[in-house]
Amino acid sequence: MHKILIIGLFLSLTSLEIVSAQASDNYPTDYLSPEFHAGRRAAFREKMSANTVAIFFAAQVRLRNNDVDYQYAQSKNFYYFTGLEEPNAMLLLFKTPTTLLGKTGTEFIFVQNRDPLKEMWTGKILGVDGVKEKYKLENVFTSTQFNAAAFNLKQYDSVLSLFRTEDIFETYTRNPNELARMAAIIDSSIKENKQPIAARNTMFLMTALRGIKEPEEISLLEKASMMSCEGHNEVIRAIKPGMKEYQAQAIMEYFFKKNGSEYPGYPSINGAAENACVLHYISNLRTMQSGDLLLSDCAAEYHGYTADITRTIPVNGKFSPEQKLIYELVLAAQDSAIAVCKPGTPFSSIDETARRVVNRGLIKLGIAANDAAARTYFPHGTSHHLGLDVHDLGLRGKSPLVAGNFVTVEPGIYIPPGSKCDKKWWNIGVRIEDDILITKDGNRNLSESSPRTVAQIEKMAKQQSVFSK
Ligand SMILES: [Mn+2]
Structure with a gap:
């Protein structure tokens, strides 16, 4: 026992020398x-x-x-x-x-x-x-x-x-x-x-300064976005009724760490059913049920730079008709808002564009009577800058977007139980959030490797997860 210990110590000292000689290659x-x-x-x-x-x-x-x-x-x-x-x-x-x-x-x-x-x-x-x-x-x-x-x-x-x-x-x-x-x-x-x-x-x-990203920063933001999308995609594959919200979080954060992220860029939000309607829900304790929607707002921070990505997915792999209607309304709002992301567009137009689509849709579905009522279901802004901080510094309001701005586009609709609408809509909370780099010709979606459409998500949900055993 002692002998083995001494040999072990000797070996570890020798390998330590090798490690320090090659240190620059190992970090x-x-x-x-x-x-x-x-x-x-x-x-x-x-x-x-x-x-x-x-x-x-x-x-x-x-x-x-x-x-x-x-x-x-x-x-x-x-x-x-x-x-x-x-x-x-x-x-x-x-x-x-x-x-x-x-x-x-x-x-x-x-x-x-x-x-x-x-x-x-x-x-x-x-x-x-x-x-x-x-x-x-x-x-x-x-x-x-x-x-x-x-x-x-x-x-x-x-x-x-x-x-x-x-x-x-x-x-x-x-x-x-x-x-x-x-x-x-x-x-x-x-x-x-x-x-x-x-x-x-x-x-x-x-x-x-910080509102306009330099090429070196963009390269780190691409990596942060890539590893975040990997996490989201594995959750889509692995999710099933009976899983806990914190287990979805664990799968997500495994991919952040696996890819070298120092830590999540902000506390991971994984809320199913009524918890999807709590904007910054982070206790992540619910056992998820068939019929729940899970809203995951999670992203990796890499060398100081964070992504900010939200996906909303059905726990049983298939959206219900009501969930699909709300989901596709949020998606249409997001698509319209991403389309205006280009140099010269006032920052505030991102929110105005998304909100117009959401308001019109909620009124059409009979969920809200007017724009003011619609706002109660979409109570946050559509966009913020991101980078070193998840809510980063950058010009807002009427200031025009410029190449190098990096912003989220994240409309949402949240219908908590007790809302003044038909009960069939209750417990639906949907946010879809992507990270959009403004380029000189328009924009580039750095989080596009995680699916957003109903068909793409339902297809990915059928794939085998490495955590399914
Ligand atoms: Mn955000």
């Missing part, structure tokens, strides 16, 4: 490039007004319970500009070259120190040298080097920060860590300044 290599991040920082600086500094913080580690943290998820703005997936870091972008801690430049990053003890538990910290090498950043310091003397805000007219939960003065000063210390220095530097410094939001500039 994903399709991350955003340092050049991508540098390009995005340059594009941001281009949009900054004179004499301005922009501050971006890494996301904080968030406590789940007792001494267990949630899996770390980087701030999307910080990731967009750096690629770094570590906490306790700060990026400063200046409009014009500035000298800080003996270095002159427009970009400075402060990162966490190497810490052998911490690294033994949770893995490698890149440190100054690692960040320089991996992300090709020049002015890299440890966060402990950041101090009030090094960073004199007096010379700036405005500070750009305060982005949603990245609000330095609210969120970051609550928890005692390196990030909070840096935030507190900036906070007091602003307060002590005799001349008022405008603290402005980066949202406006970030919306302009």
Whole structure:
């Protein structure tokens, strides 16, 4: 027993050496490039007004319970500009070259120190040298080097920060860590300044940048969409009465992880029957019955980018006549809305187009008396941008779509039990959601590899699932 253990240990050490020698071949290599991040920082600086500094913080580690943290998820703005997936870091972008801690430049990053003890538990910290090498950043310091003397805000007219939960003065000063210390220095530097410094939001500039996807981002979004469609398709094949909603979720998420997705882009929604009528139902506990419709709104996140796909399918493999009428009405609305997705179309037209079709159909079927009543069955918008966030930044309202916008088209009809219509429609909830890239000639549906028509879905439902045994 002991002998075997010793041999085992020896073997594992030897194989460890081999692993580290080939490490670069054993890990994903399709991350955003340092050049991508540098390009995005340059594009941001281009949009900054004179004499301005922009501050971006890494996301904080968030406590789940007792001494267990949630899996770390980087701030999307910080990731967009750096690629770094570590906490306790700060990026400063200046409009014009500035000298800080003996270095002159427009970009400075402060990162966490190497810490052998911490690294033994949770893995490698890149440190100054690692960040320089991996992300090709020049002015890299440890966060402990950041101090009030090094960073004199007096010379700036405005500070750009305060982005949603990245609000330095609210969120970051609550928890005692390196990030909070840096935030507190900036906070007091602003307060002590005799001349008022405008603290402005980066949202406006970030919306302009993140709303238009670069080729490297599109390539990651294609992968996220592909692995999400694989999950949806296997659920269509595997679903049967008696299966639990969470088992449909498990099949779905198996394909995300199998293909390298770090995690779902948002909590997976798998609601059957009345649960299909709850827009963000995530408890996924029902045992599904023959005659139920299952609405699955699930997608993978890959290297920071998420798809957002919804399919609605009959649990027994065949739509009932009422389900089919509602399903095909939603599908017609979606087709009409996808058809207007092209450069020049106002963003709001996507919703207007889908809603016109849904309203007309619900009135014709006698489910709604007028447009206002129809809205109760279609209570959400038809479209949002997606990318780093599932509800991503991008111009909306009357703003025209442009090539590189990436938007969902997701009309729905939800008729919960108790609705003011014939009981035969109750418990039908349908949403169909696809991910549409605006191209210079029109659009490309990145989620088209999962079927949408009644005939295609019923055909796929007859196929053997790898989980059917
Ligand atoms: Mn969506």
